[in-house]
Amino acid sequence: MAVVAEAAPVTGGSSHERRPGWGAWLFLAPLLLWLILFVVVPSVLLVVYGFCERDGLGQVVFNFTWENYVRAFEWKWLKILLDSIWYAFLTTIICMAVGYPAAFYIGRAPERFRNLLLMLVMIPFWTSFLIRTYAWITILSNNGFFNTALISMGMIERPIEMMYTPFAVVLGLVYNFLPFMILPIYTSVEKLDNALVEAAYDLGASPVRAFSRVIIPLTRPGIAAGALLVFVPAIAMFAITTLMGGGTNPTIGEVIQNQFFRAQNRPFGAALGTLLLVMFFASLWFMHARKREA
């Protein structure tokens, strides 16, 4: 929610805080119902499942135990969580480095080209991300397109191992999440008032200074929204990381998913999920608190 609010145009500095009337509540009802059904109830279930046991066929048995939460705090699981956060962080940084110039160019392009360029960003995403990920496997394998081409050109002798490595995982994540960075930044760039940039130049700013002191601050809402849209889902992503990483060095999303199905340990999966949830709340609260201070 906060993401959308930030990306929205900011009109004036003062916010009008008023208590909503019953009419507003009526308008809010569908949203609230949606939130209760699909956010609150599943989250509560997750927390409760974390305190349960399971039987031989992996069904949840309602016997209270702390065991799952205690186990979730073992170093090996925390390390996976930290690794996943690191992958997500790298993904966000790379998406930003690649996405910002692209978004900036699209946003400043003549209006008649903008839609076309945006379409080009979107077209690959009309195909299922699984199929696009499989395509990467054929490109990156030892006998794949990339290695075969380099070897036949005589640039390398033996294939460079790329598949099933952390490199492949981050590449898969960057490729799939890039539009979520480009689109919000594009919105900010498109709204950027050119007069302000020209004013900076008129007042003697160098291009670097104009960029860092005027353009970046004005597009910051887009950057922040993009970063959140990439970082948060990238932590818990599992399908891409399983296909590209080969199941070794698993991410927290993979571990949780495996606990629910393959390992038949829903209570432990729920405990790990709760841990992730708490972490998200803590970081959102932290960011919110910092914004208040600023």
Add this chain to the structure above:
Amino acid sequence: MKTPRHLLAATVLAAGSLFLSGCDKPAESSSPATESTPAPASTPAADSASAPAANAPADEEAVADTGEPKVLNLFCWSEYVPQAVIDAFTKQTGIRVNVENYSSNEEMYAKLLSGGKYDLIQPSEYAVEALIEAGQLRPLDKSAIPNLKNIDPEFLDMPFDPDNKYSVPWMAGPIGIVVNTELVQDDIKGYKDVFQEKFRDKIVILDDAREIVSWAFETLDIPINDVTDENLAKAKDLLAQWLPLVKVYDSDSPKTALLNGDVALGVVWNGEGAILTAEDEKFKWIIPEEGTHIFVDSLAIPKSAEHPKNAELFINFILRPKISKMISDEFPYLNPNLAARELLDPDALANPASYPSKEELDRMDTFKNIGDKASDIDDLVTTLKVQ
């Protein structure tokens, strides 16, 4: 201020393509047959009638109308049921088949028991046993499955389902080793030759805890169904040395990493091994000298099935020799259907991965249901994998 409306649409599209298909396997569905209304069961002889078979080729058997809605929800292993077989079934019966895949028996239980609506599942022997014990399977109406006569008697009346009350064999086979002889010159004989330091990051294995632990048991000379805490502790020490060497865990299609040259050897299902050896001579199939076991995957109908008669119709359909041959052509596991084996290529029958020798088969054990111990096995492997 101009609101970029196309942007919103674009974001929604992107989000849709990323998250809507958020399952770990693409759920395929057969080409949507024209939705036909439930067949009128007006004729008293509806059960034995052969109405839709009118335009079928002469050598194909008549297909009875089941009187159920024309839908079948099939929950099967990935890379196991050819699309061509499903299309042929839909064409002959008008029944639309919704396919969902799983890649381990445990995953199948988890989804079935948490309320998944499936008409037909494909459990392995120990899973059939567990599901019967839990009262989760529906007895078969044998009169609807006359083609059961095509199955090798060796694969009927097996200990996990005496008299085949609940299950019909689909395919079987051992687990074995595949070696890419271009990359590995050593003479590989068994598991201990595979899991060596020099093959670090060159190994693919099945992503299946029960399997992985059984290989350690076989190496340590422990019977595969003797799952006690003491034996698990022994297996743990061995697996702690083995698993860090593995590059890829894949139960769905371990052949991919081998074909792409990303790994040099692996421990895989026999059908995957048969595809590799048939594809390229450089791949060699080896039955581990420490011993291996044979899996028997069956078709069974869950108690909660909404279209059990359609499911029986499908079982009988795939037991036809020609249809069963189609399955073997695409997924060359050990086909227990003797009538179908007569139709197979001599080459396919001679593939040592698909059809082990009698002596080899006699040495192979099968998995039994181990109840609560299954979760201990999962915990052991999950923990070792992340180290």
